[in-house]
Amino acid sequence: MSKALTFAAIALAAVATVSPALAVDENNTSAGLTAAGAPLGLHGVDPVAFIDLGNRLEGTAAHTVVHDGVAYYFSSAANAETFEANADKYLPQNGGFCTFGVSVGKKFDGDPRFAAVMDGKLYVFLSQEIFEAFNKDRAGTIAKAEANWAKIQHTAATEL
Structure with missing residues (x-):
């Protein structure tokens, strides 16, 4: 029984150590x-x-x-x-999340098939349609994403 308790304590400590870093989706x-x-x-x-x-x-x-x-x-x-x-x-900017999504306060997948390099920085997007929306206002979208990233970086995607 004591071996089982020791193992459980170690497993719990490992999860507690790893989970916070992964839970926030940075x-x-x-x-x-x-x-x-x-x-x-x-x-x-x-x-x-x-x-x-x-x-x-x-x-x-x-x-x-x-x-x-x-x-x-x-x-x-x-x-x-x-x-x-x-x-x-x-x-990649915004932790590799979709730049357009971050500009509206969300964390969507950033797919490098839909990407832009501007001023030496890599921005990725969820889809072709989202990339086209970004292209209509690149500077505005990036400015909104930069402002929002500071607010949502440490928040889990499911909480947004």
Whole structure:
């Protein structure tokens, strides 16, 4: 019985330690964990290739960097090293959530198939239709998203 209680206490402590970081949805990630032990960000697309080269390239697990509890895949070792040297430059804005969604106070999936790089920053969107809505007022949408992100960053998506 004491072994069961000890195990239960350890399991409860582990959940209590991990849950707060994952519960607030500060980063948009795919369900499950990568081989690196962290959830996958940006749907596995290489953020360095996106921003520096303007190409949406799929990354691979062979070139993984974990940053702030999120695994990012890269198309090359060089891109992974570039990211590690200056991750903040390459992280998707608004935690990788849909920029238009954040502009209206929501956290929707940000799909890199629908994305824009502006002023060296990567913005992702939920769908083609949402991306087209963003294109009607890029500056206004980004300004609203920046203001809202400060308010909702630490709030779970289900609470918005």
